[in-house]
Amino acid sequence: MKLRRGRETIPTEIVIGPAVARPDRRTKDLAQRLQPGEIAVIRHTDIDRVAAESLVERRPAAVVNASQSISGRYPNLGPAIIVEAGIPLIDDVGDEVLDLIADGEELTLRDGELLRGDELIASGRVHTAASIEEAMEGAQAGMMSVLVDFVDNTIEYIRKDSDLLEEEIVVPHVRTDFTGRHALIVVRGYHYKEDLAMLKTYIREYRPVLIGVDGGADAILEAGHTPNMIVGDMDSVSDAALTSGAELVVHAYRNGRAPGVERLKELDLECVLFPASGTSEDIAMLLADDKGAELIVAVGTHDTVIEFLDKGRRGMASTFLTRLRVGSKLIDAKGVSLLYRQRISNWQLTVLALAGLLALFVAVSATSAGQTFFGLIGAQFDGMVQWFQSLFGSRPAIDESAGAPVLPWMQGKQLT
Structure with missing residues (x-):
């Protein structure tokens, strides 16, 4: 059954x-x-x-x-x-x-x-x-108590532990040049593949700095692009992405400890450390902002309670504070694929195009110029058909005076 x-x-x-x-x-x-x-x-x-x-x-x-x-x-x-x-x-x-x-x-x-x-x-x-x-x-019924705890944890973090609003937060030096360019930050969140595909034309025209947050670097590669920078703790990104030539920025704890460095040492890769609280996507935005990016476009980032609970996080203070700091530079592209999803199928577009061509043919045929034009086209087509038939039929007659074959469609016409 x-x-x-x-x-x-x-x-x-x-x-x-x-x-x-x-x-x-x-x-x-x-x-x-x-x-x-x-x-x-x-x-x-x-x-x-x-x-x-x-x-x-x-x-x-x-x-x-x-x-x-x-x-x-x-x-x-x-x-x-x-x-x-x-x-x-x-x-x-x-x-x-x-x-x-x-x-x-x-x-x-x-x-x-x-x-x-x-x-x-x-x-x-x-x-x-x-x-x-x-x-x-049952989970929906208990959501209110979870939401209260989530808000409490967010406020407590802002009061005690955050360094994201400090003016003197130290952003490391990187070789990637952001000055006057857009930065596209890709995180493996909701609809990230579809949204990245929708931004293909934007990437081709504006050539933004492509930043993959951990596994987001693999998403950039799968979309046919090469990341300029990879930011994160390096635990969920492939070796292929790490060795693609992108600059590597390891998100370290505030005390400087960075477990991700060990993996890069095994691959003989150099990296830059960025000690800061918050998530890796947060520090990617802070870095792009500090280094002079003109606009920051985020794909797949997390900004709802459910998304943060999905990630096992008890609050969203770091994301809230980062967005306050980055300000109007940030454009969240999450869900753009749903907004612009094509509602007409390919076969419908094909039928529409054929109908347009048919209407054009009828309109042109109704004019004297169109009738003359199509008559000439028809005569040329008939002549070509007869010529092809002559290739596989009897030998054409020879014009002895001209020494050239007289094809069926040429008979009755004076050769010059």
Whole structure:
């Protein structure tokens, strides 16, 4: 039996495998190496939208979560995205599953049970559209208390810990020249791929400084561009992006500690440290502003409560303060793909173009000049057809006086 939801068919009886299993404690790392048809085994409490979309893009046979996909803390959108894509989601099987599975081994998934041959490794709840809807309703009910805590944490941060409004915040020297140029900052947030694609003409015409915030650098590469700068803690960006020639700015803690530097040393890459509080996208904006960018365009940045909770952050003070500091230079391009999404399909445009050509043909044919023009075209076409026929038919007659063949369409005409 199968349950129909939207355009996807979701089996209520799940039998998958044997299939290759790919376990990883970091969903964003797993999404980079997961292949279609494999079983993704993750540990991700409250699967967020970006993580879910990255998994769905890889088309796994199923997703097995060691943690709760919906804890009820807030209405996260990830689980619904996975299930609506027709991918089974097995929930809350226990953290020990990640130690019991070897990367690449073949396992079988039968309903909520993960098996190695006949051996039961782990079991959990099979999420359906109905179970997700029920869990989301419970999460919505408790959202008010979460929102109050979120606002309190934001205010407390502003009062005690922020350095983002200090006039003497030290922005490091970088070799990238921002003077008089636009800066395009790409973060792997909601609709970042679609928005980046919509800005293709803008990038070609204005040639802004392209800044990738961690994995945003890979998004720039996938869109066919090369990042000028990569900013972040360097934990979710590929080696290909790091070695693309972009200037690397490592976001360090305020005490100067920067775990991301170790990875760059292993790749023999130089970097610049930027110690500051806040998020990596915040310091990317501060850097572009301080170095003289004329305009800052942000793609995929986080600025809503749900987005910050998706990222595991308890407040948004740093983003609020950064936007105060950057001011009118900042344009948020998030959602531009939804605003300008094409509502006419390609075949409709083709039919419209053909109808226009037909109308033009009829209009021209109604005039004497048009009739003469089309008559000449028709005569030339008939002549060409007869000439081609003569190539494969009888030999043409010879005009002995001129020594040239007389083609059928030339007969009766005087040669000069």
